[in-house]
Amino acid sequence: MKVAVLDIKGKDTGRKAELSDSVFAIEPNNHAVYLDVKQYLAHQRQGTHKAKERGEIAGSTRKIKKQKGTGTARAGSIKSPIFRGGGRIFGPRPKDYTQKLNKNVKRLARKSALTIKSKENAIVVLEDFSFDAPKTKDFIEVLKSLGLENKKSLFVLGDSNNSVYLSSRNLERSEVVTNSELSTYKILNANNIVLLEGSLEGIEATLNK
Structure with a gap:
């Protein structure tokens, strides 16, 4: 599949880029996509949530009132969960939310996602560019030229480019990543x-292993 290569002004350079059918034109596997997205979101969780239980509360352990004759329920410790300031019953504990996913499934999921975007005509191929210095307004001009100013956009670089990355960092709707x-x-x-x-070469080499 051939796609026109644009410059940062949004104009056709006259060159064509070849998008591999094995990456951008496969039969999408929705279940693989679901598993990979679920793993990604799970890995965003820190899992550091914690509440103190009665054995971890600082407080006296003496019996707070006599066992019988008070007319109320018996109580043995001020750290009991039924009292204000006591421990929490079945509170959250630290947990590891990481999930394991086969590498082949992850590759299939990424190829499926790229195919979906390709079918939606939502993929643009841009010639390599850089800025002399990080400036958000320069990156905004690129977005305007491509008609992406008010849309969520993902720029994929071949190698890390600090000036491009820093220029986009303050923009909520745009993100810059490398192919890895x-x-x-x-x-x-x-x-x-x-x-x-x-x-392009790095994406196809990674996903066609």
Whole structure:
């Protein structure tokens, strides 16, 4: 599949980029996509939630009133969960939310996501570019030229480029990643994917292993 290569002004350079059918034109596997997105979201959780139980509360352990004759329920410790300031019953404990997923399934999920975007005509191939210095307004001009100013966009670079990354960092709707950082969630979360020419070879090499 051939796609026109645009420059940062949004104009056709006259060149064509070849998008591999084995990556951008497969039969999407929705279950693989679901598993990969679920794993990504699970890995965003820190799992550091914790509440103190009665054995961890600082307080006296003496019996607070006599066992019988008070007319109320018996009580043995001020740290009991039924008292204000006592421990919590079945409170949250630290937990590891990481999930294991086969590498082949992850590759299939990313190829499926790229195919979905390709069918939606939401993939743009852009010639490699850089800025002399990080400036958000320069990146905004690129977005305007491509008609992506008010859309969620994901720019995929071949190699890390600090000036481009820093120029986009303050923009809520735009994200810049390298081809090695590309994930199924990020692909599907964006309205448009902008692939720089230098990223194509790396994406296809990674996903066709």
